[in-house]
Amino acid sequence: MLFIYLFCVVALILTLKFYLYKRRIMKYVGHLPAPPEIPFVGSGLYFIGKNSMEIMDLLCMTTDIFDTPCRFWLGPVLAIFLGKPEDVQTVLLSPHCLEKPYIYRFMDDVEGIFTAPIHKWKSQRKLLNPTFNNKILLSFVPIFNEKSQILADVLDKKVGQKNFDISKQLFACTLEMVCCTTIGCDLEFQSNKNVKMLETMEIQSELVANRMTRFWLHPFFIYRFTNDYKKFRDNTKFIYEIPRAIRKIKEKEFYEKKIFENNNELETEEFFSTPQIFVNELFKLHNQKLIDDRMLDDEILTILVGGNETTALTTSHVILMLAMHPDIQERAFQEIKSVHETQTSHTTTDILTKLNYLEMCIKETMRLYPVAQFLARQNLQEIKLSNCTVPKGTMLIMSFHHLHRNKEVWGPNADRFDPDNFLPEKIASRHAYSFLPFSAGPRNCIGYKYGWFAMKIILSAIMRRYKLSTHLRLEDIRTKFEVTLKIENRHLVTVERREEY
Numbered sequence: 265m266l267f268i269y270l271f272c273v274v275a276l277i278l279t280l281k282f283y284l285y286k287r288r289i290m291k292y293v294g295h296l297p298a299p300p301e302i303p304f305v306g307s308g309l310y311f312i313g314k315n316s317m318e319i320m321d322l323l324c325m326t327t328d329i330f331d332t333p334c335r336f337w338l339g340p341v342l343a344i345f346l347g348k349p350e351d352v353q354t355v356l357l358s359p360h361c362l363e364k365p366y367i368y369r370f371m372d373d374v375e376g377i378f379t380a381p382i383h384k385w386k387s388q389r390k391l392l393n394p395t396f397n398n399k400i401l402l403s404f405v406p407i408f409n410e411k412s413q414i415l416a417d418v419l420d421k422k423v424g425q426k427n428f429d430i431s432k433q434l435f436a437c438t439l440e441m442v443c444c445t446t447i448g449c450d451l452e453f454q455s456n457k458n459v460k461m462l463e464t465m466e467i468q469s470e471l472v473a474n475r476m477t478r479f480w481l482h483p484f485f486i487y488r489f490t491n492d493y494k495k496f497r498d499n500t501k502f503i504y505e506i507p508r509a510i511r512k513i514k515e516k517e518f519y520e521k522k523i524f525e526n527n528n529e530l531e532t533e534e535f536f537s538t539p540q541i542f543v544n545e546l547f548k549l550h551n552q553k554l555i556d557d558r559m560l561d562d563e564i565l566t567i568l569v570g571g572n573e574t575t576a577l578t579t580s581h582v583i584l585m586l587a588m589h590p591d592i593q594e595r596a597f598q599e600i601k602s603v604h605e606t607q608t609s610h611t612t613t614d615i616l617t618k619l620n621y622l623e624m625c626i627k628e629t630m631r632l633y634p635v636a637q638f639l640a641r642q643n644l645q646e647i648k649l650s651n652c653t654v655p656k657g658t659m660l661i662m663s664f665h666h667l668h669r670n671k672e673v674w675g676p677n678a679d680r681f682d683p684d685n686f687l688p689e690k691i692a693s694r695h696a697y698s699f700l701p702f703s704a705g706p707r708n709c710i711g712y713k714y715g716w717f718a719m720k721i722i723l724s725a726i727m728r729r730y731k732l733s734t735h736l737r738l739e740d741i742r743t744k745f746e747v748t749l750k751i752e753n754r755h756l757v758t759v760e761r762r763e764e765y
């Protein structure tokens with residue numbers, strides 16, 4: 265009896281607290297358009313019973329139907345959706361909006377740079393920025409070429425096989441690249457070794473997305489009793505073994521070779537002509553006690569996952585788009601052919617700057633299918649947007665889907681694939697924040713140049729040797745909500761050998 269009485273009192277206090285909180289918040293955002301809401305659940309009701317494709321449709325529809333900024337109560341949590349370039353610009357450039365909301369921490373226990381809270385992120389980013397400088401990136405080009413040629417060889421076995429999922433080969437290739445360039449270990453994913461790691465990463469991404477949209481699973485004390493959590497925990501343990509193992513190997517290597525003793529000598533031209541391994545840079549920081557063991561593991565894992573998945577997915581999307589549009593593929597092929605001597609010669613840094621049409625094709629693909637359809641931030645102070653002031657502590661969700669497909673910006677054919685959208689005069693006529701595949705502002709993608717180099721080199725290697733086709737049409741494509749945007753239909757293509765040239 266006493267227990268029931270206590271329960272009722274606590275429930276009453278919580279309800280009253282929530283009511284007062286909501287009344288205060290609604291003074292700020294009550295006038296904004298919003299999908300129907302019910303008490304406590306808000307608009308989170310719409311996610312119940314939906315699969316990841318339906319959730320993606322729902323999220324996209326929210327910013328397409330309602331004028332933005334619009335309001336979305338996800339249970340007791342307020343989210344404001346943004347779809348106007350000027351609002352997105354305000355948020356991405358604001359020093360008060362560098363924090364990521366709590367849902368990012370569902371990704372793992374890892375506090376790598378991607379999810380880190382602001383006080384940690386600032387020093388992490390400062391330390392990591394130099395490891396992505398131009399000289400270091402240029403030293404990776406030979407590795408990108410070598411791995412892309414292996415990929416092109418692997419694809420030879422697929423000639424004659426109709427509509428296979430090419431993303432599997434791409435994930436293996438980019439993970440190999442990221443491992444070689446960041447941790448200095450060749451884990452040979454392309455020869456079917458270590459496949460479990462790739463599969464585990466895919467499952468983790470699904471589990472995290474599931475939790476993000478189901479607000480009742482947000483509190484850990486509930487989530488910990490679910491089967492999803494058990495799977496998630498086991499996978500995390502498995503994934504974590506990798507950076508730990510790498511740390512042990514590298515620690516021995518570094519401290520035995522006393523690599524840190526001549527630090528100044530390391531910064532010479534000669535040093536930069538050989539590949540610069542990101543983990544070496546991290547170990548320098550570790551040696552100077554600027555980062556500890558845990559931070560080292562977290563950074564290794566973040567870069568492995570972040571660098572691999574984004575690059576592999578985007579390249580797979582580009583291949584699918586080119587396979588669907590033979591005329592555009594032919595034009596991109598002719599450009600690649602005109603700057604490469606043979607079908608297997610390396611793509612040099614000089615050539616990379618000449619692949620303008622290929623670059624337009626990649627941009628157009630990232631417009632239609634950005635790996636991040638939605639990104640979120642939390643404002644640590646009140647912030648003024650185009651038609652409202654948002655109270656501090658709000659989850660601000662930026663819809664890149666809406667930015668990239670808004671017909672007022674991209675014209676009536678915004679849903680079609682047309683690389684000419686990226687002709688210089690068209691770019692100049694648009695708001696700079698209408699296209700943001702790598703995000704923008706101080707917390708943008710640290711590896712965007714790396715991604716560009718890798719994608720252009722992979723595509724040059726594949727397209728010189730194979731013609732791509734697919735039975736899929738653009739209008740058939742369904743996307744699904746995961747940590748990164750996934751295509752439900754998969755990247756089904758057929759490859760046909762090209763004649764030598």
Ligand code: HEM
Nearest residue numbers: 377378570571574575578636702703708709710711714715
């Ligand atoms: C096509 C390739 C890529 C795309 C489309 C992409 C996209 C993005 C996006 C949209 C963000 C989120 C930024 C934000 O929250 O505002 C991000 C962050 C990040 N990306 Fe990339 N990325 C790519 C390649 C890479 C590569 C190759 C690496 C590393 C090797 C990398 C490392 C990171 C890191 C560490 C962050 C977190 C930055 C921070 O919070 O300071 N990315 N990326």
